[in-house]
């Protein structure tokens with residue numbers, strides 16, 4: 001199974017590649033070209049970085065990538081990668097894929113960024129596994145316009161936001177599986193099994 005990390009100059013690709021490679025039969029590649037990154041069995045949009053800069057790197061292939069997801073290409077978006085699946089962000093402007101309708105806005109809490117372990121409520125992200133406690137490191141959150149795409153919620157102080165969104169085989173998560181120890185490895189392996197051809 002070919003798994004391609006779209007490298008938009010952000011992201012801790014090494015630890016994410018390691019987590020993905022824990023699944024059997026997975027070949028992990030890194031690709032800076034957003035169109036060439038689509039020649040894969042699973043596209044991964046990694047986390048860590050600012051929306052505006054990442055959106056600029058996405059721009060040349062944004063429409064083709066959005067269409068590929070609409071056509072069924074499995075895709076996992078992590079933190080910033082999840083945010084790029086939405087329309088726009090207050091963090092630096094630019095346009096995301098618009099695969100999920102909604103805006104990315106700043107956390108409404110005293111302590112920002114939200115850093116550390118937290119639980120996921122109403123967790124239906126995966127078919128046969130639960131997320132449990134996972135690791136977060138972010139200041140912005142996705143305000144999904146369509147509640148039915150939200151497959152998990154997390155609360156930080158008074159702000160309750162989507163921990164995960166899903167439509168078909170496109171899954172975005174606000175947490176970092178690659179920083180979530182055994183829970184993260186379990187999540188990655190379970191999702192790969194769901195989308196494996």
Ligand SMILES: NC(=O)CC[C@H](N)C(=O)O
Pocket residue numbers: 046047048049050051078079080081091113137138139140141
């Ligand atoms: N870790 C990340 O990917 C952070 C994404 C984004 N810059 C935020 O603060 O929410």
